[in-house]
Amino acid sequence: MSTATQAGFSLLASLPALQVVVPMVAAPICTFLRFRNGPWAFALLVSAAVFWISVMLLQQVLTHGVISYEMGGWAPPIGIEYRIDEINAFVLMIVSGISLVSLPYALRSVEREVPRDKHHLFYAGWLLCLCGLLGITITGDAFNIFVFLEISSLATYMLMASGRDPRALTAAFQYLVLGTLGATFILIGVGLLYIMTGTLNIADMADRLGPVSDTTSVRAAAAFLIAGIALKFALFPAHFWLPNGYAYSPSAVAVFLSATATKVSIYVLLRFEFTVFGEVAAFQDLHFARLLLPFAVLAFLIGSMVAIFQTDLKRLLAWSSVAQIGYIVVGIGLGSSDGLTGGIVHIFNHALTKAALFMAAGAMFLRIGSTRIDNLAGVGKIMPWTTLAFVLAGLSLIGVPTTAGFVSKWYLVLAALQHGNAGYFLAALILFSSILAVIYVWRVVEVAYFREPAGDATVREAPLSMLVPLWLLTLACFYFGLETQYSVDIARVAAESLLGIAR
Amino acid sequence: MIEHLVPRVLAKLLIPFILLFGLYVQFHGDFGPGGGFQAGVIFAAGIILYALIYGLDQARGVISPGLVSVLVALGLLIYAGVGVATLLLGGEFLNYGVLDSHDPVHGQHLGILIIEFGVGMTVAAVMITIFYQFAGRLKITRELESDDDDEDEQADDHADGPVADARGPR
Amino acid sequence: MNLDSGIPLGDWEAIINVALLGLLLLVTIGIIRVRNLFAVVMLAGIYSLLMALVFTLLDAVDVAFTEAAVGAGVSTILSLGTLALIDSRREKVPNRFQFVPLLVSLAAGAVLFWGMQDMPAVGSADAPNQVHVAPYYITQTQADIDVPNIVTAVLASYRGFDTLGEVTVIFTAGIGVMMLLSAMPVIGARRRRRREDDDGDGDKAPNDGGNA
Amino acid sequence: MQWLGQFNYYVFAILMMAGIYIAMSRGNLVKKVVGLNIFQASVFLLYISSGKVWGGTAPIMADGLERAISNPLPHVLILTAIVVGIATTSIGLALIVRIKEAHGTVEEDEIAEAEILYEQELAKLDAEAMTQARADAAAAGTTGGKGA
Structure with missing residues (x-):
């Protein structure tokens, strides 16, 4: 038993635990708040606290290096360890930041789309989802990842189905089946690794994999882990729940999930790929994420193409998400420093961009009652600010220079070009897919600006509580397109630390 | 609600023992198989049996849904609360050793006892809640359907149909 | 079955283990083949109960306890409640054979059987x-x-x-x-469906009600 | 019992395949959930089997215990996994109840048909509302009476 340091309570030292415990404790409290807007205000407050904690953690990691926190005071292989390095500190900040920005937006959207008597449950579910995503990201224990993955998944199913559209129910159920398959694959992978190494701690696992690395069991474990995680982040053939799920769940949920849930699963992929298997010499030749490359390429090609033919704005954005996940996985699959940097920075940039786009779509839904593209005729005239933000964020989605989207695509193309002829072809495909993005964004612009409004005089500009977060994210898309110091530098440090372990 | 005499009498005999067994499993988990989770399920099974035999309304009268939904949250809060207490006492999260400043092993005992209680509370309450929700839904649906058969138009008071419902209130 | 008759305890454990696992496989085949949902739910309960027995044999008494209470108890009650709510007793027979699920499950199985070569023996x-x-x-x-x-x-x-x-x-x-x-x-x-069956053109009524 | 070596693992693999197959191939949503249950329970078998020591006993300390003790860690993990399983099942069943109420069926292909029907109705509603709004605007220029 480790001797507990009886130094009294120290906030700074307790931050890793509080990062997850604060939303976890807040969720049950939230179910007691039945008065109007109470749950919302409380969730916002908690999100702000959580974001502050994540910023402090990132700062600590950047100055002092890796933080290790022993849950229950038991040293790592015995107990559960929280281990924070550059990459997960960065993801923690993205997740909690997106939650903080999208909650002010959620107020009006949820009022409209979720029955009033369920608001306390809705925001409790939101906090649980946040808690689950943060828990997956921060932990250094393989089984703990599974537990928190399930917390976030269950909360996601419930949030997706909380609105009024019955199509969301089917999408949530499909996701439940697929998500459970994925999570259980991860459980099998973790189990096989446990049987072969006798430990659940990720760092310890990486150390002990050496002697057994050429066994078929460990390779099977890797296959199950990669397949399970790919199911969780809706990589191409397993994507079919995502378009309906994002399109028909309440707008605020689409904003939050599109920017965080799949990104966290991608982080788990990075963690297993590089931290667990990266260290093992036998795996150097067998780069598991590279097996995902063909699927990733298909994902961004097919995702972009299908997006063009959508009649519903939110579904269009959701299909574009399928494509963007493809880009991120391409970056990881290439495996080089540039590719990894591009992938990680695209996790961040795409979170900003897609959250802004879904916010704009949700604002239109609030005012017009539909996001069918035909119904959005002339929306540029009746909701000028929302539409302008949509167009600007759309530029970032396409990857126009000076936007955040350009930065990440730049690194992806750069990484692709390092791979000879196949690389040139890949780079060409990425550029081609960007042209497809121009087409689907243009379709919306055309309808919004060059068609006459239907003449419904009751429609007016979105409320300020939606416009402010929307514009905040839109401007961030441009800020991080011009000033790459924070996003790219942190991503590069993270990428190099991941690869550094591999060396 | 079951009208037959035999199941009613048997249930009356069995339910106290089921609940008692639940408590035994709860507090004997340190020594034998069992613990908060199993105890919660057994306890909930007792209540569910009661509801099956004597009817949902009667069961709701004994343990009200409002109380259950409070217990759902309270159990989790007790567990996490122990963790917060250990933080405030200067230990790591869930390091029960610090609960007793003289004897860490006794602190561990105390911590395990409390958190198992929290686990049992949440599990029992959640199981009862889920059962109440399913059974309550069955009741409402049956009532609506009988309305539906008698007088088709009146059912519109309950529901506008999914298409209109998806658009929400104005 | 005298334990002192020279046969080590471990052997009896292993034999009962094999028998129970065989039963488990039989029940699973039943679940695949049976179309009556009520029977499927009951078989799933039996599956959990058998699983609990296997766990007892494998020394996981706590797990067996939980699996029996949850898998055979709570889960079955919830499934029966759902069946009552959805008012559907029989599964529809699919009109075409689906290859993708079979492919996925065979692939996963193949990876596992391949991966087992180097796994330490059970026990x-x-x-x-x-x-x-x-x-x-x-x-x-x-x-x-x-x-x-x-x-x-x-x-x-x-x-x-x-x-x-x-x-x-x-x-x-x-x-x-x-x-x-x-x-x-x-x-x-549901109401709309029923009306459609009755008079064929009833699907406009709920729309008007919602849109007025 | 060397010939039995990995019998438990073989059974796990077969049960896993059966579970995946049921969950993915069956159109009936209840059967899908049962398939998921089988799939998850099969993984419990993997973990618990890996912790067993032949001739060992349950990990509960007692005076005068001489036999080996089976590994308690997989038991703990699976206790958690069972809870996760029942949680997923209950949410899944609740979703099925709602799907049945919304679409009137729990068969996947019929749900797809019902959704197409639903989308057509929505489109019709939108078209009606739009013509209505245009007509109102053209007639009087007063506020349009767009539907809910």
Whole structure:
């Protein structure tokens, strides 16, 4: 038993635990708040606290290096360890930041789309989802990842189905089946690794994999882990729940999930790929994420193409998400420093961009009652600010220079070009897919600006509580397109630390 | 609600023992198989049996849904609360050793006892809640359907149909 | 079955183990083939009960206890409740054979069978997971926590945070079901369907009602 | 019992395949959930089997215990996994109840048909509302009476 340091309570030292415990404790409290807007205000407050904690953690990691926190005071292989390095500190900040920005937006959207008597449950579910995503990201224990993955998944199913559209129910159920398959694959992978190494701690696992690395069991474990995680982040053939799920769940949920849930699963992929298997010499030749490359390429090609033919704005954005996940996985699959940097920075940039786009779509839904593209005729005239933000964020989605989207695509193309002829072809495909993005964004612009409004005089500009977060994210898309110091530098440090372990 | 005499009498005999067994499993988990989770399920099974035999309304009268939904949250809060207490006492999260400043092993005992209680509370309450929700839904649906058969138009008071419902209130 | 007759205890364990697992396979075949949903739910309950027996044999008494209570008990009650609610007794026979699921399941199975070649045999005392971490729990629990049931000690203290996560999972399920089922049911679609059957053109009525 | 070596693992693999197959191939949503249950329970078998020591006993300390003790850690993990399983099942069943109420069926292909029907109705509603709004605007220029 480790001797507990009886130094009294120290906030700074307790931050890793509080990062997850604060939303976890807040969720049950939230179910007691039945008065109007109470749950919302409380969730916002908690999100702000959580974001502050994540910023402090990132700062600590950047100055002092890796933080290790022993849950229950038991040293790592015995107990559960929280281990924070550059990459997960960065993801923690993205997740909690997106939650903080999208909650002010959620107020009006949820009022409209979720029955009033369920608001306390809705925001409790939101906090649980946040808690689950943060828990997956921060932990250094393989089984703990599974537990928190399930917390976030269950909360996601419930949030997706909380609105009024019955199509969301089917999408949530499909996701439940697929998500459970994925999570259980991860459980099998973790189990096989446990049987072969006798430990659940990720760092310890990486150390002990050496002697057994050429066994078929460990390779099977890797296959199950990669397949399970790919199911969780809706990589191409397993994507079919995502378009309906994002399109028909309440707008605020689409904003939050599109920017965080799949990104966290991608982080788990990075963690297993590089931290667990990266260290093992036998795996150097067998780069598991590279097996995902063909699927990733298909994902961004097919995702972009299908997006063009959508009649519903939110579904269009959701299909574009399928494509963007493809880009991120391409970056990881290439495996080089540039590719990894591009992938990680695209996790961040795409979170900003897609959250802004879904916010704009949700604002239109609030005012017009539909996001069918035909119904959005002339929306540029009746909701000028929302539409302008949509167009600007759309530029970032396409990857126009000076936007955040350009930065990440730049690194992806750069990484692709390092791979000879196949690389040139890949780079060409990425550029081609960007042209497809121009087409689907243009379709919306055309309808919004060059068609006459239907003449419904009751429609007016979105409320300020939606416009402010929307514009905040839109401007961030441009800020991080011009000033790459924070996003790219942190991503590069993270990428190099991941690869550094591999060396 | 079951009208037959035999199941009613048997249930009356069995339910106290089921609940008692639940408590035994709860507090004997340190020594034998069992613990908060199993105890919660057994306890909930007792209540569910009661509801099956004597009817949902009667069961709701004994343990009200409002109380259950409070217990759902309270159990989790007790567990996490122990963790917060250990933080405030200067230990790591869930390091029960610090609960007793003289004897860490006794602190561990105390911590395990409390958190198992929290686990049992949440599990029992959640199981009862889920059962109440399913059974309550069955009741409402049956009532609506009988309305539906008698007088088709009146059912519109309950529901506008999914298409209109998806658009929400104005 | 005299245990003193020279046959080591371990052999009897293994034989009963094989028999139970065989039954488990039979029940699974039944679940695949049976179309009556009521029977499927009952078979699933039996599956859980058999699984609990296997766990008892494999020394996981706590797990067996839980699996029996949850898998055979709660899960069955919930499934029966659902069947009553959805008012559907028979599964529709699919009109075409689906290759993708078969392919996925065969692929997963193939990877597993391939991966098993190098796995330590079941029940061997020198497998990697028996010699790392686990001995610490077995030898140190008495000194650290002084609780006879090591599973309780690991569950509540060494890996107490996992258990907190587990309670959060069940809490999430509770509020999820509350959220999904507490609202007034919308049975418009069912009504519309019935009218369609009656007079053929009834599907406009609910729309007008909603749009007026 | 060397010939039995990995019998438990073989059974796990077969049960896993059966579970995946049921969950993915069956159109009936209840059967899908049962398939998921089988799939998850099969993984329990993997973990628990890996912790067993032949001739060992349950990990509960007692005076005068001489036999080996099976590994308690997989038991703890599976306790958690069982809870996760029942949580998923209950949410899944609740979703099925809602799907049945919304679409009137629990068969996947019929749900797809019902959704297409639903989308057509929505489109019709939108078109009606739009013509209505245009007509109102053209007639009087007063506020349009767009539907809910």
